[in-house]
Amino acid sequence: PADARDAVQARVRSAPAPVTDVAKLCVCDLLVAQCDANCCCDPDCSAEDFSLFTSCSVPVVTGDSQLCSQKAAVYSLDVEANPPERIFKLIDQVNPSIFCIHATNYKQALYLKSPEIPTPENFDQLLAKFGGATFSAEPDTWNLDTDAQNPPEANETYRYEYGAPVQTEDAFLRLPSPVVSSWCSDANPAGFLVNQATKCIRSVSVEKCDSIQALSMLFYINSSILAVSCVFQVNITVQSIIFQSLNGTRTLLNGSDVLRLPMVLDELCINAVLRVNYHITHTDTGEIIEAAAAFVLGAISKEALSIEQSFEISFTQENAQPVPLSGNPGYAVGLPVRAGFWPQGYPFPAAFLFAALALSSNKHSQLTILQSTSNQDCLAAQGARAPVLFGYNMISGCKLRITAAMKCQPLAQTLLDVLKGQSFPEYVASFGNSQAQDVLDWVPITQLHISEQMISNTLQSSCQIPVSLGIEVKWTKYGSLVNPQARIVNVTATVTTTTLKQLPSGRERIIPITSSVVFTDISSPAEPGYKAWPTINIKLPFDFFYPFV
8 A cells, every 4th residue: 555655665764774794794605815706795805806796695784674674785696798797786675564563672682791700799790680480671761762772882893712813914824734635725714712732844945035924023013913803903022032953952031121133143044933832811801912922033054945833822811821731631650739728708690609719728729638737747847738749658647745734626637637638628620621611521539537536435635636637539540541541539638536534634645647649540441442353152063163163
């Protein structure tokens, strides 16, 4: 009807400006800085690339299909042209349905807002706001003004996500690596939060070393990194420069701000890049705030036709305290056993609690035992701890001089603090590189108490005091038989107590206090791959071999 058509046209004329620019959307653009085949919206494709396309894999690109009116990007190929050309049109698309969205004026739906993390300080506030059966997420006022539909947060570019290529002003941060063969390929992008270490072979010529880009420091630092997509550039600073001679001797050079370019000197190519270590610092929201590179430069003789280059990249969160590892992934013999405890007073699930796990035991997040001292005095040794080293059976101890004036309960608590420390951990990392947020990678410590002698009813003046702490760590070989990794599967801490009778006045007694750690390998023996002639336990008929004997 004419009335309905006029209503639709009036609705289109009054529609607000679209939030999404469909001309910049491209769902088939999968390769970074490369043209995707038959992807007509790929901005990396040139006119020559379009002339080779057979069709457009995505002919129409639209935004929200529920909008009453929106722009649509239409792509097609003119095969009659010589050479074939891509045709791009931006048209207005009207939704014929009477149930459609006229204006996207809900501000909070236009951008992704990071949720507020529960903490002990804001827990009661969040519980009062969201703890009921229902709660309102509507804005205070509805505003149909088109200027209000584009808050600053809506137009901001997205932060980096895990694995996304680290972008630079011209392409992406290169981390050369071997692709098909061992030769270096510079088309490998560095992924955000992906720690990598690569080695590859580079073809060189001493006569042309000053013109080979991959041998120059400038090749790795000349492009600024984008803190977030398409905005805020972060320059790559030179952290250190080490020079390596032909015989392998390394010397730290002064003045890392001086750019040292490769050059030919006495039939040698000096200042050639042998190793690059990138270190990226980022915020908890995925924004890169600092980038540094450490170089190892070396000399190349004229006989060399190729060199091996090493590249590494690591990421560190801003204001985050690094946690030392004890292996990657399995424990390495001689490194400390990592441990922690469950912080008290947290009303949250375990997934939130383990974020502070590895830093809660002590400043080194290690499992410790009593450290022996020269005077062997237990009361003087209080606070002296030694880390438990993986694979090392350990024993330590001290002597306690007991007098008649000592009270039982304070003495028992003091000895327990000497044996277990001020904060004995509740969990142990199963792997040497277990992260605090990985709840399943932490093994609870089973604590047992054993009494050597029961208190008799006639001994009214006797008490129980701890005299030893025994820790048993059970571990197994995990993974491939070629390169097995050590994994802790069970930890038991046993406190042994003994009965102490009340001493007569003026008498003293000396008792030994001991701590020990035992590592037990519970790995199952490897099964053979196959047996040449399997054993079959059956009984054959008496005439099975007839007529043979």
